[in-house]
Amino acid sequence: MTSIVGKIATDYDQERLARAVQRAAMANRTPIGDAKTEASQVIGRLERWLRDKTEITSHELRLQTATLLSDYDADAADYYLTENMLF
């Protein structure tokens, strides 16, 4: 199990991250079905990347998720990456 370290330490939550990726895609007007597919593909690749890691920061996780998402939808990846830096 990979832990996310930071101000509040948590365990990596696959479903929560999938929902966040899907929301980012839908916020960019990707249809819900495509958004779900993109999210599951990104999570699948992310799981492989996480396999040999026991601890990562939430920022590293966000960066890697955005990098993987950009292969399917570069605009959604941009939005996903900057959404938490709006203010």
Added chain:
Amino acid sequence: MEISNEIMQIWLPLVVAGLAQASFSLGVSMLTLLSGHLLAAPESTRRLHRLSLAYIVGSLLTITTLLLALMYLLDWFSMTSGEQFWAILTGASVGVGLCVILFYYRRDKKGTRLWLPRPMAEYLYMRIKNTRRAFEAFVLGIGAIVAELIFIAAPLIIAANLLLELTGWAQIIAVKLYLLIAISPLIILFISNFRGRKISKFQSWRERQKRFLQIAAGALLIILGFYLLTYKSLGG
């Protein structure tokens, strides 16, 4: 007052004050986040338009109320034509302009963020994510203006004082012009959403131009301060 003089002494600084206010980012950031969250919900598009409109109306009403209240108060205290008062306003404009350049954005390891204290920013994120009713969006629109009062007070007071130098229809048109300029970024975002543009295009443009917008807002206020010092305080 001659028309050319009126343009140089009232209309031009009024437009610059409006542009300075329009350059501040919190209101647009809040509407961007609200739009993103509403689009991510299944039953979204019509609700997005309704809530965005409510947000813009909230912001517009707040700016209008503040502007008219300031005009009334300045007129009441007969401060409009005092050179000393203009000197104070020019100082405030330059001071706020410098503060914008120095403090409006801050950099940390995760990127460049607005000046807002983190607990306040986190509360705003949470509040925006849970916004589902038009009334809540309306209140958020009010909140966006109130939260930035520390920066927008200077251009607002300057605009109010300039507007008092006009009378009749010219004053009404000038009030509307100022409001239109101040609210224009929100209207552009609303139209962009209405036409089905991707929100990430708008957001990534803003992300790339953050530093420019910060310097533009600060520089506009500093230039406005020196301009008013010349024309109003020193009687140039």
